[in-house]
Structure formats: structure tokens, C-alpha cells
Amino acid sequence: MQIAVVGAGRAGTAFNLALTRAGHHVRLVHHDELADALPADLVLLCVPDGAIPEVAAALPVGEHVVAHVAGSLGLDELAPHARRALLHPLAALPEAEVGAARLVGARYSVAGDEAVRALAESLRGTAVSVEPARRAAYHAAAAVAANHTVALLGHVEALARAAGLELADYLGLVAQAVEDVATLGVDRALTGPASRNDVATIDKHLEAIPASERPTYVALARAAFDIAERRRATV
Template identity: 35%
Template sequence: MTRPARLAVGVVSAGRVGSVLGAALARAGHTVIAASGVSDASVRRAERLLPGVPLLAPDEVARQADLVLLALPDDALGPMVSGLAATGAFRAGQIVVHTSGAHGVGVLAPAAEAGALPLALHPVMTFTGRPEDLERMAACSVGVTATEADEAAWNVGEALTVEMGAEPVRIPEQTRPLYHAALAHGANHLVTLIADCVQLLRSGGVRTPERLLAPLLSAALDNVLRQGDRALTGPVARGDAGTVATHLDVLARRAPDLLPAYTVLARRTVVRAREAGLLGGAEATEISNLLDDGRDA
């Protein structure tokens, strides 16, 4: 794996991701020469994680950098790349990296046309924009995408990832939308699901639902990552139709807005438990019919 030379890094912009990755690159020996950021939060993050780095307009940041780090929301990335290209901010020999999980290197075509090397480096973790994120980088992977036939570009992306302390995982360009959908479905919807669980328990008078849930959910996550579908437990996987009927009834009365989500996930659990051999055909049919009816069996 080829180690990149010491690079002048420009960060666009100093949000939660950009400030942390800029700091990680600085820790690896590169020099962050400028960053962009206009909100008070971005300014504070830059002061904390990129001390002494001047805050400039995005085109000035990109024009000065050997490595341009574009840490922008998915929908803002394309317009920013086009705008920077229109100002002549990209040049041959630059490395232009974005951190979006939803995009591959196609979105960086204007930079590539100017002679820059395009890379997509998506850290698979959530960021707070605080110094502890730097230590968490050591436990995370980074989805690396480069131009398909350019092995040298893949090597550069992997080397930068290793320098930041993370583990590179190659994600082909055509896989990028599916990759991001899978991550969002798991991480983002998990937060929604757990927040709903906390809300349900609190509405029932449980004072510390987070403490109640923490060991259960931690064990469930660990088990599924180790065992896959064999980790399934609970009334659906056991075929306890009476318990599922009770759940449907109490949710219909106490939390009707959560009933559709419970029903959809229970249906998926039936399918996965059946395919894993945990649930017999008769039990699967009984629970599926119950879920379709949405009322007592």
C-alpha cells in the first residue's frame, strides 16, 4: 500500500465529520492549511479540533490544498463540486475526497476532468464533532470507492484511511447506493426504533427505560452480529401467537402510531425466523394471519 506524501489539506466544511477527519489527517502528519465554516458551531469545532487553521471561503480552501476534503451533506455535494470546478479551484495532481456514503466518485467528475484524483471515503460511524471521535476512528471502517480500473487510486484511498486509524473496505461504485441504504436502514432506523421503545416504557410509568433497555439491546446487537438469524428470540420467533395478539391490542389502544412499524417488523421477523428454521410453517401462517388482521387471533 503506497503511503501518500505529506499533504496540504483543505477542509470543506468544518462540520462534525470534516473537523474530525481533518484532525485525524493532521495527527497522521499532514498539514491542514485552511477550512471553511460559517456557523457558530463550525467555528467552535474548528477552534477545538483544528486550532490555528484559518477559515476561508470554500474556493480559497480548495485552491490552496493538495488534498481537498469535502465533508458535505449528500444533496449539497454535487452543487459544491460543480461550483468549485467553475471557479477553477481544482487542478491536476490534487486529491479530491468526499465523505458522503450515498455517492461514489461519479459526483466528483468535474474535479476529475480538471486532472484531480477522485476518492470517496465514508467513515462508518456517527460523529459528535468532539475530540473523542478521533479515538473512535480506531474502531471503525471506512467505505473506500475509487475509479474502478485505477488500482493506484484505490491504494491511495486505503492508505489515507489507515493513516487516519481506520480500516478500509472497498465499495464498488455500483454498490454505493445499496451500501448506503443498508447502513441507513440499520443505524438510523435503529435509533428511531429504540427511541420508540423508550417512549413506550416511559408512557407506562417506567422511570429509567434507558437503564432497563441497555443490557438487553446491547446483547441483542452483539448476538445478531455474531450469530445472524439464529439470534432471533421473542414471541414471533417462538410462535407465541397469543402474546403477539396481546401486543397488537395494547399498541392499538395505547400507541396506535407505532402499530404499523411493529406489524411490519414482525412480518419480517416471521420471514427470517421461518427461513432460519426457528419457526414452523403452521406457526408462521398463524402469526402472519394475525398480523394481517391486526386484531385478536
């Protein structure tokens, strides 16, 4: 397939590498060089969400497919093109090489023209459909799974340093928790003070940790208590 990837940021460069390695003929163009995007079978917009309508409107209308990779947006932003699509990977793309590797075999949210399903399949990915009314919720879950997990690990890092240790000392425990969720499910994977309603230990934690970290700890402890309560209700 002849593909033009518009946008040379982290997503654009990752898709450029992955699609090229999958056997497609790919051109990587900047958003201000749209004249170089055509001819193409598919134009993949890897630009900031807010720029998608403007960039799409600047592209000549034709038989080509115009798609974007924004998780929270639908197809209306791609007007006036008749053949529209979206292809959002459930993968973190921190830089080109790492991102390209993660795009292979990833899960993709797709909508619109069937060409994007073929694109996902060429990357050995799995295509899933999300109802338009649920796209924001879908993207919120993706943001929590990736971005907020990084924020959570920042919280762990701050608490580790308060104990005289480093984040690296806790990463094995993090990996075990993720593995337990994958194999047991959220409810059964929960361990620790909240799982046994040990308020006294949590109070000791709050006394020991930096004041700046207490609101985050309390919010997470409440979420853990909710999971524990849900588990007890089903036993």
C-alpha cells in the first residue's frame, strides 16, 4: 500500500518505521508539506489532536483514505473527505524504534474505511471497534493504563526515596502486581493493608511519607478499599 504519514513526531516516526518494515511504501511528510503527501492510497495523520481538522481540510479530496491515530476523536474531524478512518494503537510510543516494535502485534481501535483493518493486520495487530459515544471513555482508560501508570510510578519513586531507596528497588513488585492482575483479575490480585482492612498500618504510612505525597496515597488507598469491599461482597 502507498502510505503518506503526516507528522514527524513520536507517533509519525514510529508508524513510518513499522509500516515500512511491514512492506508498505511509506513517505514521511511534515504537516506543513502536504503537497508531498499525494499521491497515496492512504494518508495517516499523526499530528496533535487539535490540528487534525485543519490538516485534513488542507488535503485535496480524492479517492485516497484519510485516517488519524487519535484515540479520543471520531471521523467527523476528517471532513470533507469521503473515505475516512481512524487507527489508534493501544501502545505507548516514547520514541521511533521502541514505538515501531510495539506497533507490531498491538491492539488497534479502528473505525471507518476498511483499509485501516488491513493496515492493522499487516502489522500483525488485532482490530477492535469502539462505539462513537464511548470513544472518550475508551481513551480515558488508555490514558490511565499508560500515562497515569507513569504518574503512579512517580509516586512510588517519591515514597521510595523517603525510605532511602530508589524506584528500581520496587519495579519487581510492580511487575508482579501486573502479572497477578493479568492472571487473577483485579479483585483477586489485590493484597496489602487495604485488602485486609488494616487502617492502623495505613495511618502509619501517612505519618511517615512526605506531606506532598499524602493526597495521592489517600486517593489510591480509597480505590484499594473499594476493590476490597467489592471482593468481600462477592464471596
